Amino acid sequence: MVRISEKDSNWLKTTFAKESYGKVMRGNVVYDYLYAEKILKGYDKIQKRGCGCEFGSLKRMVDKLYKEFIDAQD
Numbered sequence: 001m002v003r004i005s006e007k008d009s010n011w012l013k014t015t016f017a018k019e020s021y022g023k024v025m026r027g028n029v030v031y032d033y034l035y036a037e038k039i040l041k042g043y044d045k046i047q048k049r050g051c052g053c054e055f056g057s058l059k060r061m062v063d064k065l066y067k068e069f070i071d072a073q074d
Contacts, residue, residue: 002042004069012039012069021066025055033062040065 004012020032034046037058049058 002040004039008039012036012066025059030055033058036062036066040069
């Protein structure tokens with residue numbers, strides 16, 4: 001797993017968990033999922049998608065990585 005800063009870890013546990021995790025992919029939720037992917041994969045910047053059709057796979061992948069992150073915290 002990638003090293004995650006305390007600031008990013010707190011964002012994932014509070015903001016992402018309460019406002020975006022498991023919600024329908026539109027508006028700010030899409031941005032939050034892109035930002036969560038950046039954190040969880042250790043990217044330097046957000047990896048934009050060329051088409052909305054890719055949001056389903058993004059959501060599944062981030063949900064899986066987020067669950068692994070939360071499980072590792074316990």
